[in-house]
Amino acid sequence: MKFKNWKWIFTGSCLFLGILLLFKVRSILGPFFLAFVLAYLLNPLVEGLERHRIGRNSSIAIVFTLIIVVFVAIFFLILPTIYNELSKLAVILPKMIQSVGERIDGFREQFKATGLPSRVALVLDQHLGQGEVVMADRLNRFLVYLPNALSAVTVYILSPVIAIYLLADWKALREGFFRIVPQRSRMEWRRLWQDINHVIRLFARGNLVVAVIVGILVGVGVKLVGMEYALLIGLICGIFDLIPYFGPVIGAVPSILLALTKSPAMAFKVALVILIVQQLEGNVISPKLMGDSVGLHPLGVVFAILAGGEIAGFWGMFLAVPLAAVVRVVFNHIYFRLVSTKV
Numbered sequence: 001m002k003f004k005n006w007k008w009i010f011t012g013s014c015l016f017l018g019i020l021l022l023f024k025v026r027s028i029l030g031p032f033f034l035a036f037v038l039a040y041l042l043n044p045l046v047e048g049l050e051r052h053r054i055g056r057n058s059s060i061a062i063v064f065t066l067i068i069v070v071f072v073a074i075f076f077l078i079l080p081t082i083y084n085e086l087s088k089l090a091v092i093l094p095k096m097i098q099s100v101g102e103r104i105d106g107f108r109e110q111f112k113a114t115g116l117p118s119r120v121a122l123v124l125d126q127h128l129g130q131g132e133v134v135m136a137d138r139l140n141r142f143l144v145y146l147p148n149a150l151s152a153v154t155v156y157i158l159s160p161v162i163a164i165y166l167l168a169d170w171k172a173l174r175e176g177f178f179r180i181v182p183q184r185s186r187m188e189w190r191r192l193w194q195d196i197n198h199v200i201r202l203f204a205r206g207n208l209v210v211a212v213i214v215g216i217l218v219g220v221g222v223k224l225v226g227m228e229y230a231l232l233i234g235l236i237c238g239i240f241d242l243i244p245y246f247g248p249v250i251g252a253v254p255s256i257l258l259a260l261t262k263s264p265a266m267a268f269k270v271a272l273v274i275l276i277v278q279q280l281e282g283n284v285i286s287p288k289l290m291g292d293s294v295g296l297h298p299l300g301v302v303f304a305i306l307a308g309g310e311i312a313g314f315w316g317m318f319l320a321v322p323l324a325a326v327v328r329v330v331f332n333h334i335y336f337r338l339v340s341t342k343v
Contacts (some may be wrong), residue, residue, distance in 0.1 A: 035162035041165070041204060042067075043170055060167050078231065085232045192333050199325045211241040214248075214281055217256075221273035227259055227266055237274060241281070243317045244301055246309075248278045286324065296324060 022029065042063055049059035168172070181189045196246045215238020223230035232253045240251030258268035296304070301321055308320025 014331055016332065030158045031156045032162060034156050034159040035166060038159060038163040039166035039170060041201075042199065043167060046167055046170075060164060064164060067160070081231050082235065085229045089227075187339070188333070195329045195333070196326050199323050203322050203325060210281060211238045214238055214241045214277055218274055218279045219281070221277060222255075222259075224272050225266070225269040225273060227262070227270055229258055233270070234259065237277075243305065243322055246305055246317065248274070248281075292322065296321070296328060299329055300324060300328075 045063050046059045047054065049062060050056055091319070178186055179188060181286040215234045217234075218237040219230045219234020222233050227233065236255055237248070237251040243250065252271065255274060256267050256271050260267040301324070302322040304324035305317050307320075308316030308323070310316070312319075
């Protein structure tokens, strides 16, 4: 057997064993994945400081010092408020559900008194009952899941430490990756990496900034109209705003349900605040900060989000658009290579 064939067998075997190992230890990969994302997003800041003649280690130290200051401020100023809001909500949740049930029962009595045909009234009554159960179940699940999700964040405490090591060796790791690629294809791989890098950075940076602005505006807005849990609602809307098109709607549903437990008028006010902020985002904030950051047709974005949600739920919807943008870049490179080779 030729040496070249042995080389491919060896490479394929190593790749298979590596994938198998990663599959076996997949439960501990989360912190490493988050560390890579952090290093990837922070590397431009580090390189920007390096351009001002600051050493790489010093640049990393400056960036992470600023991050630590921000996180300490969040820990002492925001997390206690969120915890108090969740605790208070968990205590009064049964009363809220009972109040919503009483309102639905009152609505049932009203439409029964309108003289609707008995079959129509029965169908409406059944669907209202089902809606009440579903709404209570979803609200309960959300309130149970959120504190658990916040506590699970502690598992990722090692991610910043791993990110520091990745940033310190980022250039060496990048060059090591390109050395794996055959010499004749190295320049092409570098161009592909640069294009992918450009698209992901634009999307991530723009989306994160827009989501933070939306979360702050919604939180301040619902606070001004007198709604409790303003910080929690702002956080929900900001997180879900990371999902294009569908995210604002998904984030608005639990927010309006929370407001509905107080009064229908408050639910209307909260819905109006969210609608105004989303109009600002769609017409002012996003065009200014993002533009056409991923170069995908709106129909392609919608398809990618729906497909991602079908495959992997929330995380699938969250990662669908940047992954689709990467696939588009790779497809374009392959297509132009085939065309140029043919010519």
